[in-house]
Amino acid sequence: MTEARIWDRLAGRYDTIVRLFDTSYGRVRERLAADIEAGGRVLEIAAGTGQFTLDLARVADSLVATDVSPAMVERLRQRVTDAGLDGVECRVMSAYAIEPADARFDAIFCANALHVMDEPRRALAEFHRVLRADGVLVAPTFLHGVDGFRRALSRSLSVVSPFVAHTRFDLAALKQTMVDAGFDVVHAEAMSGLFPLGYVVARPAAGSGQMVSRGPSEQTAHGPAKRP
Ligand SMILES: C[S@@+](CC[C@H](N)C(=O)[O-])C[C@H]1O[C@@H](n2cnc3c(N)ncnc32)[C@H](O)[C@@H]1O
Numbered sequence: 001m002t003e004a005r006i007w008d009r010l011a012g013r014y015d016t017i018v019r020l021f022d023t024s025y026g027r028v029r030e031r032l033a034a035d036i037e038a039g040g041r042v043l044e045i046a047a048g049t050g051q052f053t054l055d056l057a058r059v060a061d062s063l064v065a066t067d068v069s070p071a072m073v074e075r076l077r078q079r080v081t082d083a084g085l086d087g088v089e090c091r092v093m094s095a096y097a098i099e100p101a102d103a104r105f106d107a108i109f110c111a112n113a114l115h116v117m118d119e120p121r122r123a124l125a126e127f128h129r130v131l132r133a134d135g136v137l138v139a140p141t142f143l144h145g146v147d148g149f150r151r152a153l154s155r156s157l158s159v160v161s162p163f164v165a166h167t168r169f170d171l172a173a174l175k176q177t178m179v180d181a182g183f184d185v186v187h188a189e190a191m192s193g194l195f196p197l198g199y200v201v202a203r204p205a206a207g208s209g210q211m212v213s214r215g216p217s218e219q220t221a222h223g224p225a226k227r228p
Helices: 003-020 022-035 053-059 070-082 120-130 148-160 171-180
Strands: 041-045 062-067 088-092 105-110 131-138 183-191 197-204 211-213 219-221
Touching: 003 022, 003 070, 022 053, 022 131, 022 183, 022 197, 041 053, 041 120, 053 062, 053 070, 062 070, 070 088, 105 120, 120 131, 120 171, 171 183, 171 197
Parallel strands: 041 062, 041 105, 062 088, 105 131
Antiparallel strands: 131 197, 183 197, 211 219
């Protein structure tokens, strides 16, 4: 079954199930308002039913909220409509093929998803490609590999439920995966919970091949990444 089909089948129960794991979500909401500069163009990847979308909409100038699962996006769209938000575009989109191909974003937010993707490195390469040189990636990711107990629990969950962690990160491994993808990690902490949540903020590393977008027709390779 494709990733999209698995999550389509979960969409109706997702808001109930996520409550088992979301003890750190309040803290993420506080942090994201500080870590994502107000007024920018923001892309949300793997938005699910929109657990963070309304919070992102408050800081973003424009927000594109996406998920690979059409059923998740249907619920996401409903949440955005119910909140009466204009300026949030909800789209079905894979983290592995961000569209349009020439898009550039000031911030990317991807929560509770890198560990469930079968190719997180491919997703990070795409994030790096579409993020501005002075942009920011915020990626809170559950850490299923912090100790033997969590590894065993994660393996059991994979057998008895559709929640499969393809990568059982600890915080060091999550940070290294980002560094390998061309990012500098500027903040990382483990927020406590049944599975700790690795809250990582990263920026494209200087000289990592990022492009500075100056307008629709003019793009140049950057020097050292600007920091706000
Ligand atoms: C555990 S949910 C997280 C939803 C939400 N971000 C949250 O924190 O509650 C994981 C989401 O990742 C999405 N997803 C899985 N693989 C994906 C991919 N390759 N591209 C985009 N979304 C993906 C699923 O459809 C699902 O909605």
